[in-house]
Amino acid sequence: MYGHMSVAAGLMPPSYPQFYARGEGAHTWDVDGNRYVDFLCAFGPMLLGHRHPGVEAAAARQAAEGDTLSGPSARMVELAELLTDTVAHADWAMMAKNGTDATAMAVRVARAATGKRKLLKAAVAYHGANDWFTPKPAGVSVEDRANIVEFEYNDAASLSAAVSAHHGDIAAIILTPFRHDAFVEQELVDPAFARLARDLATEQGAALVLDEVRTGFRLDVHGAWEGIGVRPDLTAFSKALANGHAIAALVGTDPLRSAAADVYVTGSFWYSAVPMAAAIATVQEAVALDVPEVLRLAGERFRDGLEEQGRQVGLTVRLTGPPQMPILGFADDPDKALAFAFTDAAVRRGVLLHPWHNMFLSAAHTPEVIDAALEATHEAFAELRG
Ligand code: PMP
Known part of the structure; x- marks a missing residue:
């Protein structure tokens, strides 16, 4: 395995x-x-x-029309509108397949927008399987990870020190909505820590990225940190978005829109319409229920x-x-x-x-x-x- x-x-x-x-x-x-x-x-x-019958019916209806076509279907616009209506900070949305696509896209958009290099993440926190994030270093060059800087989750001094050490060269701070590392007890975010991350990102001109790949639509359909009043600039979704159909999404705020339009990100199946139809049905049901x-x-x-x-x-x-x-x-x-x-x-x-x-x-x-x-x-x- x-x-x-x-x-x-x-x-x-x-x-x-x-x-x-x-x-x-x-x-x-x-x-x-x-x-x-x-x-x-x-x-x-x-x-x-x-x-789920409603989701499967929506997927089957779309499958009867076509799935992977020569470009996106209207489902992509409908899904983007639904996500921007639902997720409080979202002004735009782009779709992909897996959680790693969405977090990688977030990093690329942040770097394109800021022209800066460093990516600050919590130690141990999992954000995907690519060269930047994989927890196992086998097969990855040191250079690929040279711009990753780690701090301790919920530790204000550690985050502040990481920011000071790379002042002026920070593209993004990425966080999960709570600490959900394997093997250890999970830990909710300290609202003061979330606010500090928000303030430091703003002060540095960096993007605050919330990785909701695991939490998305399970904690708060409007965004996991809405309850504590902290809004990220970018949020990555995947897993629950289409109740099992393969799709991911990155949503973001207006100031990052042109950077999102500039980066080259794509995949042969990223425009597939069936998972988008399934995502629309899933998000509508998640909100309604x-x-x-x-x-x-x-x-x-x-x-x-x-x-x-x-x-x-x-x-x-x-x-x-x-x-x-x-x-x-x-x-x-x-x-x-x-x-x-x-x-x-x-x-x-x-x-x-x-x-x-x-x-x-x-x-x-x-x-x-x-x-x-x-x-x-x-x-x-x-x-x-x-
Ligand atoms: N971020 C988080 C928080 C995750 O839990 C995961 C997957 N477990 C990922 C990113 C990567 O998602 P995927 O496996 O779909 O690429």
Whole structure:
């Protein structure tokens, strides 16, 4: 299994599935026919549940007309208008395929606009698999990463020091809306830190980029930092944007419009219309249902249930981060042995959890689905204690 370590079953508990056959709503089936309540949601794309009827109908209608044509369809304009109407800071939008396309495009637009080189990012934070961002240095030259400068997430002194050290040569500061690194407890952003990042970017004439590839449409459909009143200049979306169809988007503010028009970014399939039709249906549904709130309630039910079940058997279980996308952890479990054992016991009972990557709720995770999953995890805890 290449890439994404969190998908490689060889690094997972022994009962973990590797190949999947299908998905429906909140459930997925592996190729051996085992059914799971899916708390991975394809690592983010599944926002409304697998094979959501409204999204699939929109995709099928577009497929009957044509997908990859000799240029964009009207869906591209409709999607751009929907994104600029929905995302508070967005004045324009451009589409691509994967999250890495969108974050790379953000960097290129920022450099084109500023004529500067340095890209400031939080240490460990994942923003994609290209030469700038890949967490594994194999196959990447030192020169390719020479303009990356790291600071500590939520650490004002560290961010200020990074800015001072490269004063006058900063193209962008890129941040995720909260700290969602693998293996460790997730951490919400300190609003003062977000404001500092905004102020420093403005003072430097640099772009503040919010990487919402993982959080997009799960926390706030108008932008993850709307609640704390901090607006970025650029936001990268992908994963959940079309409920599983392959698409990414970069949105930005008017001052960056001409730089966005100047950069050369493209791909053979970037104008494909089916994922755009699916994205329009997904975003409309996310807004109409207030999906972030639906996911928050589902996530709280799951989190509170698991934490209570842990207490009943004398284990401190913590699901940290926003309830819409929690990470599982146990107290006194430095090597994650307990998290692996518990995940294994849950997987054997039809609940697909992850021992060290954040998980995802979808709108198909109804209270009934959550309660059925909790019945299974109750038995998994009993086995752990048995
Ligand atoms: N940014 C973040 C925050 C991500 O979580 C990911 C994917 N896990 C990416 C960027 C890259 O997205 P993709 O894998 O679609 O290229």
